[in-house]
Amino acid sequence: MELIKVWDIPGGVHPPENKHQSMAEPLGYIDIPPQLILPVSQHIGAPAKPIVSVGQKVLGGEVVAEADGVFSANVHAPTSGTIAAIVEHLVPHPSGMRDTCVIIDTDGKDEWVALSPWEDFAERDHDDIIKRIRDCGIAGLGGAGFPSAVKLNPRANHTIDTLIINGTECEPYITADDMLMRERAEDIVAGTQILARLLHNPAKVIIGIEDNKPEAIERVRKAAEGTDILVVSFPTKYPSGGEKQLIQILTGREVPSGQIPATIGVVCQNVGTTAAIYRALRYGEPLVKRITTVVGEALEQQRNIEVLLGTPVHYVLDKHGFNDKKASRLVMGGPMMGFALPDTSVPVVKTTNCLLAPSKKELPPPEPAMACIRCGMCAEACPAELLPQQLFWYAQAEDLEKLETHNLFDCIECGACSYVCPSHIPLVQYYRAAKGEIRQHRIDKEKSDRSRRRFEFRQERIAKEEAEKEAKRLARKKAAEEAKKKLAEQKAAAPAEASAAQAPASAVDADKQKAKLERLLASAQESLKKAREPLADDATDEQREKQAARIKQAELKVSEAQKKLNESHPGEGTSAGNDPVAAAIERAKAKQTMDPADKLRASIESLQKRLEKAEQKAADAERDKPDMADALKQGAIKLQEKIAAAKQELADLAPPKSAPSQSHSEKPVSASTDAAQAAIERAKAKMSMAPDEKLRSSLESLYKRLEKAEQKAATAQQEGSDKAEALQQGVDKLKEKITSTQKELAELTPTTVAEETPQDPATSDAASLAIEKAKAKAAAMATMSVADKLRNQVDSLEARLEKARSKLAQAEQDNDDNLDAFKTGVSKLEDKLAATREQLAEHE
Amino acid sequence: MLETIAQHPIAAALLALIGLALVFGALLGFAAVRFKVEGDPIVEQIDNLLPQTQCGQCGYPGCRPYAQAIANGDAINKCPPGGQTTINELADLLDVEAPTLDEEHGEEADVPTVAFIREDECIGCTKCIQACPMDAILGAAKQMHTVIADECTGCDLCVEPCPVDCIDMIPVSTTIKDWKWELPAASHEQAANLIATDRGRGQIQQSGEAA
Known part of the structure; x- marks a missing residue:
């Protein structure tokens, strides 16, 4: 028999042992209770997951709840029965709270699943053994319920040199391990051997037993004979049964603060656990029962019993003659470290080593706490060499930081300090509360850190999204600017190409400005187009006049834009603007020599030519610069519309000339119209001159025309011709025209003078023609009789209709975009014509 | 040399002082550059608390801005979610007297709460999602939303924007997992029990500590 040195631990107390009461009787057994309550969390770590369903039949040894992860343990059915419920039930916990429990209605037959005993368990593979320990749901039976498989599988960097089997059982009243060692010493020794093998045969294998259990020591020594196991006894002292304390007693080594024993090469197991491991390996028995001390003066019978896990406490107490009135309270565990049970319906679990039902005399209610007198007795009693009174102080002040610096977490909550305190201060309760507070604080801290990270991430994400949006916006802006620039370049290039001979492209440096001006021009033209649109639909001449005014305003804008454009690009402006002007003047001059019908046709032709030219230009541009297609197409359409409007105006222009030439086809009339036409053409030509000059010349020409017309009228009257009246009408018309034109021009002068530039010939001359013509017509109308007026109207409408139809035909041929507009125009004209004819018929 | 000093003691003293001032000035200047601390570490510490x-x-729009404000001299008792514990910690950190919580900013909740969306009533407007500073609400437009309870800090910000008032702040119930021991009543509160006839009227303490 080898003797080893036994060390002492600091502090410690010697409370009355009270172990004899429960040792008087041999190990007892109680019947299977009608109902078993199995909490899924009987161990440290994750709760097991129930894998049975309500109503399911289970046999003894069947797994009802499966380990959830490594730090967990299976829960087995201790006997056969039916799953009655899986509910929240009161569990043995100091909180007195509920937890998930599997409730089994036992059938009393105690039928078991087929177990698989291992005869050769000692030769089994390491991993197989660990697996079986795990499968059998073995957890530390000493008190904490640490899953044994985890403890027996230390990390590779921890070399285990000492295995300690803890048979100390230092707490008063408890004798469960004592009874086990007496009854099943062989199981313990066999278990110890297999544990030693699992841990690769550490140098020292010790079973430590306090010297107050001589019978147990004797039995175990006997069982351990012939093995390497040392059975060591040492002086009784509370709390030498604590894992760290026992290690210190048996090895002289201290487990460092916050570390596990494996770091100093020690593994410690309880004797009960060791025996359970042996039974699990040898017989395949899962952990479904344990030895529990049932003790206390409130009971008739005090003894150790082997009880099925899940047996309700009240069932156990009833079997032992529990006297409720006599009991001061009911404690699970010992008087030092146990906790009061809130209710007797809680079950016995894997860690229940004692049920204590003391009488009031035996365990009186605690004395009221008094002030700490700083006597220092607690510091002397503390086995962990802490400063309990300081910890108490800080716990009261909730100074968590100081508590941690005073190593609160090294406190094993043994209760020695509370036991010795002369002021009856429940010191351990303070420490437990403070520990809970600190743990909560740590959890909160972790959560707040996580919250901060989440919040910061969110802020970052939002900022990023914003930045992305901003970047996109900038990119779009840049792209738009570039597109504009390109457009401007191409626009500058297009007219330069068109009039390459006359004007070399000289506008590259002022591209941007030009583009801007062109946009301005385009918008002005757009508004002009808009102003013109309803003109075709208008029925009365007054309305037309209003429209004309609007058109003129738009035209002014157009001309202004054109002017600016020309100013900024003189070369191009002249080439683009003057060229057509000059051509128009030439053409107008040529027209003067023609007869009116020809002139009209020529005028239409010229306009059509211009349209064609414009279209071609657009088409060319489209072909050459596809990226500019849209803008140019729009421009082309605008041009088309402009020219269509000009045509319409020409169609309007036709009746006053063609009607007289048709109805009064005599020479003087044609001459007068000829002269008028010439004047108009001249006026048109003059449009390209400086505005004031143009105005003056226009007035002069009108006066000349008036004189001529008056002369003609006079001669016609002298001759007594029937045309005299018509001629007189023409004279009146001209007079009217002069006055109105004067007025118009007076209005126009200030703005045009200010502008000092030639107007866009394509729009302005056609428009001003239309205005003049409309005015002349209005003047003529005023002097005519109703019937004449109507006849005139009919004629003009017929002419217009004809023109419109031809235009429509052409549009149909070209598949023009404005086909619909043309069609409606034609139908409207037809309607109007019909209405006017009706009116005429009424008058005649 | 010595003679000169002896003859012009005042000038010598002045020169010596000026020399020292220059040397130490240079040293301090160098130290200021060499050991420059980026940012304000105190803000970080406050923010951590x-x-x-x-x-x-x-x-303030969040904890960090408040930390910044505290660093700039704002009161430390404006944080109801942190409560007295946070105030004490801040007082410790800043070495000032710990004031009580400024009730103007709200009361300290006894129990933490988390937002709970009554999912039957949720119309999927995403307003609460946008309001949540923690990204703790899941959902999409026209889809039911739900709160990730573990990430919810109970800040209340989602309640107000909800157009159908389907968000409740429910207290987090203590489970057996996070239950903790209560501190015993302070000893001065137990003083009444010292009188023998009052014995038993006071709180009966847990058995575990008595022996």
């Missing part, structure tokens, strides 16, 4: 609910009850 704040509960990070980002609830804005202090009047």
